[in-house]
Amino acid sequence: MLLGMPESDYPDIRGLHLFEHMSDEHFSALMRGSYVQTFPPQIDLISEGDPSDFLHIVLSGSVELFSSWNNRETTMATVWPVSTFILAASIKDAPYLMSARTREKSRIALIPSQDVRGVFSTDHDFACAIVTELAQCYRSVIKSQKDNKLRTSLERLANYLLRQQIKSNGAREFELVLEKRKLASFLGMTPENLSRAFKGLKAYGVIVSGTKITITDQADLETFAKPTPLIDDYAI
Amino acid sequence: MLLGMPESDYPDIRGLHLFEHMSDEHFSALMRGSYVQTFPPQIDLISEGDPSDFLHIVLSGSVELFSSWNNRETTMATVWPVSTFILAASIKDAPYLMSARTREKSRIALIPSQDVRGVFSTDHDFACAIVTELAQCYRSVIKSQKDNKLRTSLERLANYLLRQQIKSNGAREFELVLEKRKLASFLGMTPENLSRAFKGLKAYGVIVSGTKITITDQADLETFAKPTPLIDDYAI
DNA sequence: ACCATTTCTTGATTTGGATCAAGAGAGATA
DNA sequence: TATCTCTCTTGATCCAAATCAAGAAATGGT
Numbered sequence: 185m186l187l188g189m190p191e192s193d194y195p196d197i198r199g200l201h202l203f204e205h206m207s208d209e210h211f212s213a214l215m216r217g218s219y220v221q222t223f224p225p226q227i228d229l230i231s232e233g234d235p236s237d238f239l240h241i242v243l244s245g246s247v248e249l250f251s252s253w254n255n256r257e258t259t260m261a262t263v264w265p266v267s268t269f270i271l272a273a274s275i276k277d278a279p280y281l282m283s284a285r286t287r288e289k290s291r292i293a294l295i296p297s298q299d300v301r302g303v304f305s306t307d308h309d310f311a312c313a314i315v316t317e318l319a320q321c322y323r324s325v326i327k328s329q330k331d332n333k334l335r336t337s338l339e340r341l342a343n344y345l346l347r348q349q350i351k352s353n354g355a356r357e358f359e360l361v362l363e364k365r366k367l368a369s370f371l372g373m374t375p376e377n378l379s380r381a382f383k384g385l386k387a388y389g390v391i392v393s394g395t396k397i398t399i400t401d402q403a404d405l406e407t408f409a410k411p412t413p414l415i416d417d418y419a420i
Numbered sequence: 421m422l423l424g425m426p427e428s429d430y431p432d433i434r435g436l437h438l439f440e441h442m443s444d445e446h447f448s449a450l451m452r453g454s455y456v457q458t459f460p461p462q463i464d465l466i467s468e469g470d471p472s473d474f475l476h477i478v479l480s481g482s483v484e485l486f487s488s489w490n491n492r493e494t495t496m497a498t499v500w501p502v503s504t505f506i507l508a509a510s511i512k513d514a515p516y517l518m519s520a521r522t523r524e525k526s527r528i529a530l531i532p533s534q535d536v537r538g539v540f541s542t543d544h545d546f547a548c549a550i551v552t553e554l555a556q557c558y559r560s561v562i563k564s565q566k567d568n569k570l571r572t573s574l575e576r577l578a579n580y581l582l583r584q585q586i587k588s589n590g591a592r593e594f595e596l597v598l599e600k601r602k603l604a605s606f607l608g609m610t611p612e613n614l615s616r617a618f619k620g621l622k623a624y625g626v627i628v629s630g631t632k633i634t635i636t637d638q639a640d641l642e643t644f645a646k647p648t649p650l651i652d653d654y655a656i
Numbered sequence: 657a658c659c660a661t662t663t664c665t666t667g668a669t670t671t672g673g674a675t676c677a678a679g680a681g682a683g684a685t686a
Numbered sequence: 687t688a689t690c691t692c693t694c695t696t697g698a699t700c701c702a703a704a705t706c707a708a709g710a711a712a713t714g715g716t
Contacts, residue, residue, distance in 0.1 A: 232650050233650055251566045251569075251570065251650075252570070253566065253570040253571070253646070253648060253650075253651065254570070254571075254575075254646050256570050258566070258569040258570055260562070260565065260566075260569075271555075272554075272555040272558045272559055273559075275551060275552075275555050276552065276555045276556070276559070278559070278656050279649075279650065279656060281559055281562050281563065281566070281650055282562065304548070304551070305548065308544045308547060311544060311547040311548055311551060312540070312541065312547055314551050315511060315540070315547060315550050315551055315554060316511075316512070318508075318551060318554040318555055318558055319507075319508040319511050319512045319554055320512070321558050322508045322554055322557050322558040322561065323508055323509075323512070323514070323517055325558065325561040325562060325565060326496070326517045326518065326561060327517065328565065329496065329561060329564065329565060329568075330487045330489065330494070330496075330517070332565075332568060332569070333487075333494040333496075333568070333608055334487065334488070334489040334490070334492050334494055335489070335490075336702080337702085337703075338702095363663080364663075364664065365663070365664080372569055373703075373704090374703075374704060374705080375663080375664070375665090376664090376665080376666085376703090376704075376705080376706095377702085377703055377704075378664095379664065379665050379666080380665090380666085380703090383665095383666095394711090394712085410489070410490050412489060413515075414468055414469055414487075414489075414515065414517055415489065420514050420515060572672080573672085573673075574672095599693080600693075600694065601693070601694080609673075609674090610673075610674060610675080611693080611694070611695090612673090612674075612675080612676095612694090612695080612696085613672090613673060613674075614694095615694065615695050615696075616673090616695090616696085619695095619696095630681095630682085630694095
């Protein structure tokens with residue numbers, strides 16, 4: 185069942201860079217036309233090729249973005265609260281290029297794309313925020329493209345772990361946030377090979393126990409991984 | 421030597437979607453601060469990591485965008501007249517993620533990024549045009565990402581040829597616009613393997629003679645390549 | 657707590673692509 | 687035109703990763 189957006193969700197959404205500086209009036213207008221729904225795990229939210237009727241926002245839980253072709257499937261990204269996804273398609277009124285499914289029970293806000301485009305065309309601050317967001321998204325994909333084309337799978341895994349470590353405040357020990365099979369797909373490899381790659385990183389001081397990763401020799405791993413801000417820093 | 425932008429170049433630039441709808445006043449302001457320079461072939465225009473001082477526009481010739489890491493290099497894209505490149509970096513005032521070099525003698529316009537950001541922050545039409553442009557760029561990279569992750573190298577080549585054929589108005593016969601070694605890098609393979617891949621496509625009616633491609637059995641090639649708008653149509 | 661199901665791991669094998677090496681062809685230069 | 691250089695092609699070999707197969711571990715439901 186679809187629910188109108190409860191006001192209690194407003195602050196979370198308003199806190200996103202995307203909506204931070206737009207006028208109260210426009211923000212309320214967007215919210216009034218929106219819905220919130222809680223979905224069970226593994227539910228398809230959108231399918232690539234469909235018209236982009238809604239801009240989606242993950243309020244809780246998490247969402248996998250994936251793509252398929254010729255009976256193959258690959259994980260493109262994972263979206264965590266609070267963030268939007270498929271902004272580009274909504275703005276361009278173009279079909280989705282990726283599909284989305286919930287990874288777990290998730291609360292998703294749905295803002296009609298038409299409303300987004302409407303406000304975008306009149307609210308300059310909103311347009312500026314969209315530019316910043318899209319530039320960020322674009323640069324992230326370029327980095328991912330470089331990661332894929334310039335690195336071997338072992339190097340990609342090593343750098344992925346270093347990035348995750350930073351997100352875990354640089355702790356020696358941290359948890360994988362993705363299922364290994366999804367991580368493998370995200371990194372462009374098979375689950376079998378991911379398993380072997382983890383063993384390959386043992387030589388550089390990486391210990392894996394279930395979802396727990398321990399980096400025993402930071403310098404050694406970094407010497408091997410050679411992380412660079414131009415690929416691995418999501419902030420720039 | 422740097423030259424101010426000659427007025428004769430204004431129409432070409434004004435014709436870009438990006439600058440089409442902005443006010444005359446703002447357009448002139450941008451142009452007044454800009455430069456045009458003609459570069460010889462194989463000249464480095466920008467290096468990844470550098471601050472993005474200028475938005476670049478290719479007026480004639482062509483430019484290769486490439487990236488390097490750990491002594492490896494890969495071709496990311498080729499830019500043809502008349503188009504801009506590194507818009508996202510200019511807007512975000514962030515370092516370039518890709519390097520650029522001329523492929524041939526090329527005329528390049530240079531618009532100070534600061535001016536672009538200045539006009540962007542006040543001209544709503546310009547901001548909207550930037551949104552459209554960035555959304556387009558983003559979606560192109562996503563398509564490229566899907567191409568790389570979901571297809572084998574033979575499939576990538578087959579679909580590349582079909583896309584190039586469309587750009588050549590669907591002719592049975594057309595010319596490759598890239599050097600084969602650059603095409604190989606762009607498609608994520610070695611020159612040796614590209615050579616073998618071309619031979620592999622002979623089975624599907626592709627004849628290669630130097631830079632000339634002939635598709636003798638359109639249906640057969642398409643059956644093998646399985647092109648989809650969600651990867652291969654640059655327009656959506 | 658138990659069973660069923662799925663995921664993960666490990667090993668054996670195959671395959672696609674990279675690398676190495678050398679020759680053929682094309683383009684540039686004098 | 688002849689020579690030099692660079693790109694492209696081809697063949698031989700090697701390596702990384704995919705696939706196939708089976709067992710171990712973890713997860714979820716009753």
